[in-house]
Amino acid sequence: MLVSICMITYNHESFIAQSIESILAQVTDFSIQLVIGEDKSTDRTLIICNDYAEKFPDKIKLITSNENVGMKLNFFRTYKACGSKYIAFCEGDDYWTDPYKLQKQVNFLEQNATFSGCFHNVKMQLERAGENREWILHKSLPKDSFDTEDVLDPWFIPTLSFVFVNYPDFELPDWFFHCEYGDLPFMLLLSLRGNFKYFNEVMGVYRLHDNGVSAVHKNYDKIMVMVYIYASFDIHTNYKYHDAIRRAAIYEIDRHTPPKEISTVEISKNSISGLEKLYRKMKKIIQTN
Numbered sequence: 001m002l003v004s005i006c007m008i009t010y011n012h013e014s015f016i017a018q019s020i021e022s023i024l025a026q027v028t029d030f031s032i033q034l035v036i037g038e039d040k041s042t043d044r045t046l047i048i049c050n051d052y053a054e055k056f057p058d059k060i061k062l063i064t065s066n067e068n069v070g071m072k073l074n075f076f077r078t079y080k081a082c083g084s085k086y087i088a089f090c091e092g093d094d095y096w097t098d099p100y101k102l103q104k105q106v107n108f109l110e111q112n113a114t115f116s117g118c119f120h121n122v123k124m125q126l127e128r129a130g131e132n133r134e135w136i137l138h139k140s141l142p143k144d145s146f147d148t149e150d151v152l153d154p155w156f157i158p159t160l161s162f163v164f165v166n167y168p169d170f171e172l173p174d175w176f177f178h179c180e181y182g183d184l185p186f187m188l189l190l191s192l193r194g195n196f197k198y199f200n201e202v203m204g205v206y207r208l209h210d211n212g213v214s215a216v217h218k219n220y221d222k223i224m225v226m227v228y229i230y231a232s233f234d235i236h237t238n239y240k241y242h243d244a245i246r247r248a249a250i251y252e253i254d255r256h257t258p259p260k261e262i263s264t265v266e267i268s269k270n271s272i273s274g275l276e277k278l279y280r281k282m283k284k285i286i287q288t289n
Helices: 016-024 045-055 071-080 101-111 174-178 183-191 219-236 242-256 260-266 269-287
Strands: 003-009 032-038 060-063 086-089 117-128 131-136 163-165 196-209
Touching: 003 016, 003 071, 016 032, 016 045, 032 045, 032 071, 045 060, 086 101, 101 117, 101 163, 101 196, 117 183, 174 183, 174 219, 183 219, 219 242
Parallel strands: 003 032, 003 086, 032 060, 117 196
Antiparallel strands: 086 163, 117 131, 117 163
């Protein structure tokens, strides 16, 4: 197989069939394998995945277990089962819309060995709290080649758009397994191997819904998650990108510290006052180092 598609899924009953179908619809002149990591869903996700795996045994490899192992372990076991030269990401609640997506991205990587990965534009589809709207993620980007410092900028690489080189000696450090999000630290680590190419084409749909990870981590929790990732990567790179990491951490603190009128509803007033002081202090420390 030249390309493995790494798909993790949990309670995606409403989405998983569309996601799988979008991968089976890919038109390529090379072989592909979809590796699905199903994490003991409580809905019909496993049943749907089993049906597809039985129907397409030559194209789909299903990984599951008798117990829920959590997102991080599910990702790692699925990723490690992808043994191809290149790996593409597509989580079970997203889907691809261009049948030539993989062919375009793999052609580029085959012809440009100095790049470690590539990504493309997507349509954002909001299906959260009764809201339903769509928009294109990037109206424009300033360039089409991005390095490690760029990846430290506010989020702009959708996971479902990412295809990368599966380096045989690429190892994930211990701190990675303590991160709540896997995509950002993974991309940061991979960017140390080479730049990422951007395709200004909409080739997939990124869903935002009530059960997604982005809906779980917010406000102070989101800040702690992001600052841990940045601090760990800072140490990992021997502070080579310290200034960019400092800017990134300050951005997350400013963006996710909740306004008082919202936060006081969620937590007691005394708790909010203490948390605000803590994050002001954290920001000041970051700014002065």
